[in-house]
Amino acid sequence: MGTTNNIPTIRIAVVLTADSSLHSSLLAIEPFRAANRLSRQSLFSIDFVTPDGNPVETTLQIVVRPTASFGSDRRYDLVLIATSYEPSSAFKEQLFPWLRRQARFGAHICGIDLGPLLLAECGLLKGYTATSHWTAIAAFRDHYPNVTVVEQLFVIDRGRSTCAGQVCILDYSLCMLERYAGKSLSEAVSNELVYMNARSGDGPQRRFVGEWHWKWNPTLSRASEIMNNALEDPLPIGIVASMCHVSLRELQYLFKRHLQRSPRDFYMELRLNRSRELLLYSCLNIREIGLACGFSAESTFFRAFRSRFNKTPQKFRESFNNAPISRDGRRVY
The missing domain is CATH 1.10.10.60 (Homeodomain-like)
Structure with a gap:
């Protein structure tokens, strides 16, 4: 699986919103958890983050207890925010300053599903190439002409990532795992997850009828x-x-x-x-x-x-x- 002894621990934050999709969050972090198991090292640390540190109920009606809040002084290497609906204005007022602060500290910020529209609204995608779930592509282009919007599985552009969501979250996380820890470990994780055909980011999101x-x-x-x-x-x-x-x-x-x-x-x-x-x-x-x-x-x-x-x-x-x-x-x- 290659040498990983010299890799510093990568700190990952998963932002939880009210009625978060637990499915999306788990798909996003599972490759990193598997990498820790297979390498027998703490290569990745993962925090679930909420605005106030209080538990949130996901769309599966499972309550998740966060390990950090927006008020903590923790700095992250990778921040993941997955949402498939429009969060409240109150949530965005808390989220946006925290996201901008993490970006200033050098975090790689990733929006998943409709999360990319939040990043654009926050001003973090100006001048970047990005994607979102295909149902929102037209609105994304219309609202944010300063973002180059493409319809594909995921886009990694400098310190920003955007992902269409659903199952291709797994493809994105495996790609990021390879960047952080190397191809050998990423392939071992693919074997562990029985996911042998990880797709590249430029693949299509959908197949048209017929x-x-x-x-x-x-x-x-x-x-x-x-x-x-x-x-x-x-x-x-x-x-x-x-x-x-x-x-x-x-x-x-x-x-x-x-x-x-x-x-x-x-x-x-x-x-x-x-x-x-x-x-x-x-x-x-x-x-x-x-x-x-x-x-x-x-x-x-x-x-x-x-x-x-x-x-x-x-x-x-x-x-x-x-x-x-x-x-x-x-x-x-």
């Missing part, structure tokens, strides 16, 4: 990319075909054969899916969201959205905002 049937087709792949990059100002399908170096008839044939829909319908689906993400995770009003997705007339946006999701944009947003929080920290809607 993608395995058509992604191999360079024309359809290119057309999808062109459409995704022009949602605010939709291109005529003939222009898309021209940019793919095929005739309009050939492009229509390929879409019908592999996706059972026209290029126009596929394009509309992309635009409406983007509007859905903005309704869920942005503060834009309905008209602004419609414009951001290529609908110059609000009435046209309403009809198209209701046709796809069986609700008006306002009702859809209200349903989400009023939905209960599930045990994994997400809203059930």
Whole structure:
């Protein structure tokens, strides 16, 4: 497993919020705990941190007792904050000064799932490249133009990390483990966790419906990319075909054969899916969201959205905002 005797103890802080996802926190720290077991050394120390040092109840209704608070003078090498919902203003007022202080002390700060939006709001991602869970990517880009937002599993950019969350937290932590303690120990931990195919950060977060049937087709792949990059100002399908170096008839044939829909319908689906993400995770009003997705007339946006999701944009947003929080920290809607 290589030599680890000269590695100073890496101090890790896991920030717990009210209704934290214990699943995310445990996935984040398990590789480091396994590294301690396998090396028989205290290579990593782990604190669960809350604002006031009081226990918190997670989304699994398990109470976790913290080992530190924001008021302590401890300095950390790696700070992890995972959240899949919007924390309260009171929590953020306590969190942000503590995060900035840890960053000044040289801590590597990592936001997980929707945590990257907190880091951006705190001002810690200005000029950085970052990611988040794919459902929040559109809102992330809209809110924080000074952050280069990409959709991938995780991003490590200088003293900041951002991770899409869920299972890819494990990929991120294994990558960080290799940075801290070397490839040999990281591979041994992968064996211990029976996780043999850790993914690199630049991997995709999701597979589009039916993608395995058509992604191999360079024309359809290119057309999808062109459409995704022009949602605010939709291109005529003939222009898309021209940019793919095929005739309009050939492009229509390929879409019908592999996706059972026209290029126009596929394009509309992309635009409406983007509007859905903005309704869920942005503060834009309905008209602004419609414009951001290529609908110059609000009435046209309403009809198209209701046709796809069986609700008006306002009702859809209200349903989400009023939905209960599930045990994994997400809203059930």
